[in-house]
């Protein structure tokens with residue numbers, strides 16, 4: 001199981017003060033010697049954490065491959081083509097969201113996404129599509145001839161948090177929080193089965209399957225039992241833990257968990 005470490009939130013901390021530190025660039029060598037397999041960053045349209053100059057320096061200086069998440073906006077795609085990361089993962093973006101809330105709507109945006117993929121391919125950038133775990137999205141991703149998909153694990157992670165942790169902040173409605181434990185367990189099982197079925201379906205079509213969003217030191221173990229998932233991209237939980245333990249230890253621990 002490969003681990004992509006998403007370092008956006010190092011820049012989030014920097015942006016809290018709009019100064020120079022912590023600098024996400026300083027994370028590169030720590031990620032490498034701690035066992036990360038790739039660095040993931042998201043160049044958001046609102047530049048709320050990673051800026052263009054961060055992305056440029058990270059891509060130029062990283063010994064690990066860079067997976068650059070970005071929207072399908074053509075201005076952003078043009079920037080990404082110039083930056084030339086190893087991989088671009090196309091994600092939906094909404095200015096008001098705290099974090100990416102769902103997968104791409106491939107049906108609605110098929111032509112726009114197709115055009116973005118063409119441009120990226122012309123620039124020798126590998127493409128991945130961040131999608132929800134359902135057969136329809138996978139079939140459309142397959143029609144778009146991308147080598148990778150990344151399955152959105154956010155629903156699974158949210159239900160897991162409602163069930164097993166004292167979740168105070170959630171993007172889910174209070175109504176869902178009031179669901180009883182049995183219903184939450186059923187939902188968690190359904191959500192896990194969706195991920196499992198989708199991974200199997202995608203892998204049988206020849207797609208490489210990554211997964212990410214909301215994964216942490218508690219919920220990641222079950223995701224790792226899905227053998228078709230070959231890569232995880234994890235950010236918030238690793239950076240959060242690193243505040244207390246240091247980044248190296250936070251990555252080593254995650255790497256150990258996902259390969260046990």
Ligand code: PXP
Pocket residue numbers: 006008042069089091099100130150211212213214215233234235236237
């Ligand atoms: N994968 C994708 C496509 C994402 O957009 C994000 C969040 O930027 C992640 C993985 C990492 O999510 P988290 O920070 O919740 O681990």
